[in-house]
Amino acid sequence: MHDDIQEILLSEEVIQNKVRELGKQLSQEYEGKNPLCICVLKGAAPFMADLVRRMEIPLEMDFMAVSSYGAYTQSSGVVRIVKDLDTPVEGRHVLVVEDIIDSGLTLSYLLELLRGRNTASAKVVTLLDKPTRRTTGLKPDYSGFEVPDAFVVGYGLDYAEKYRNLPYIGVLKEEIYSV
Ligand code: XMP
Ligand code: MG
Numbered sequence: 001m002h003d004d005i006q007e008i009l010l011s012e013e014v015i016q017n018k019v020r021e022l023g024k025q026l027s028q029e030y031e032g033k034n035p036l037c038i039c040v041l042k043g044a045a046p047f048m049a050d051l052v053r054r055m056e057i058p059l060e061m062d063f064m065a066v067s068s069y070g071a072y073t074q075s076s077g078v079v080r081i082v083k084d085l086d087t088p089v090e091g092r093h094v095l096v097v098e099d100i101i102d103s104g105l106t107l108s109y110l111l112e113l114l115r116g117r118n119t120a121s122a123k124v125v126t127l128l129d130k131p132t133r134r135t136t137g138l139k140p141d142y143s144g145f146e147v148p149d150a151f152v153v154g155y156g157l158d159y160a161e162k163y164r165n166l167p168y169i170g171v172l173k174e175e176i177y178s179v
Helices: 012-029 045-052 105-115 174-178
Strands: 005-010 036-041 060-068 079-083 093-101 121-129 142-146 169-172
Touching (some): 012 045, 012 121, 012 142, 036 045, 036 105, 045 093, 060 105, 079 105, 093 105, 105 121
Parallel strands (some): 036 060, 036 093, 093 121
Antiparallel strands (some): 060 079
C-alpha cells in the first residue's frame, strides 16, 4: 500500500468485480442503441477504460473536460467546459461516465447541457456516490458503491493530481492534505 494512504476502502478486486457487473447490466440496457459513452476527464478515465471493455455491445467513446471554479477539494457549482465533445449528440443515447458524485453540481450542469443538445437519452453511471453530500436532486442511474464523506483517492481520483494510478480506492492520511 502507498505510504500516504491510511486505509483501503475498495480493493482492486472489489472494484473490478463491480465494473464487470455494471458492464453486464449496461450491455443489456444499451443493446442495439450504439450508446455514446462520455468520460468526464480526468478522474473517470480508468473507470471508463475498464467499463467499456466489459460492455460487450457496439458503442462509441468521447471525452469531456470540465473544471469547477472554487475550493480545492470542493466543487463550487460553476462549471466551465475545458474540452467539449467531438461527437454531435443529437438523437444519441449518451451515457456519462463519472468517477464520483459529491454535491451533484457538476453532473446536473452537464446533463442539462447534453439534454439541451437533444439527446435521445442522457444517463449517468458513477463508480462512487457520496449521497450524504448531495445538494442537488441528482441521482445516478447506475452506481457502483456508496462511500462515506471522506476524501478518497485512487483509481482515477486525485489529490493535487497525485494517486490517480492507484489500482484501489483509499482514504488519504490527514497529514497529507493538512500541511
Ligand atoms: P460535485 O460536487 O460536482 O463534484 O458532485 C464532483 C467532483 O468533485 C470531485 N470530488 C472528489 N475527488 N476525491 C476526489 O479525488 C473525493 O473524495 C472527491 N469528492 C468529490 C471529483 O472531481 C468529482 O468529479
Ligand atoms: Mg471528476
